[in-house]
Amino acid sequence: MAVNELLAMAAYCIFLTGSARSFRTNGDRASVLIMLCGVGLDVVLAVLPMLGISPFRGPEQAMNPGIVAGIALGGITWISFVVALVLRALKKTVLFHAVIGEAQVLWFIAYVSFVMGMYKFT
16 A cells, blocks of 8 residues: 555545544534544645655556546535535534534545545555
8 A cells, every 4th residue: 555545545634534523512512623624634645746746646657537527526525625614614513513524424425436446446
């Protein structure tokens, strides 16, 4: 398993830790910061290869449906997280938790889709 895959798993686990804490503490500041660290790491892992940082690049291959779906769902996940932060700021706690739950599922599907695209379609 490549370094970028391990870091992507770590980013997702950090996000899950923050979201679990958020559900228990009703979205306190610490849980949001933990989730932000997970999402931030994921964004960094997506942006660094585009800037030419080679240790974070995956295996070179052509785009396929799995990778495209993973990228699209990953972007939707980031947008969902931003929407959740706005809902939290507006004190819409129930909707905040619903969107965080949706982001968890989307991120998982995005990650699995991306990894399958990298290895299944090679």
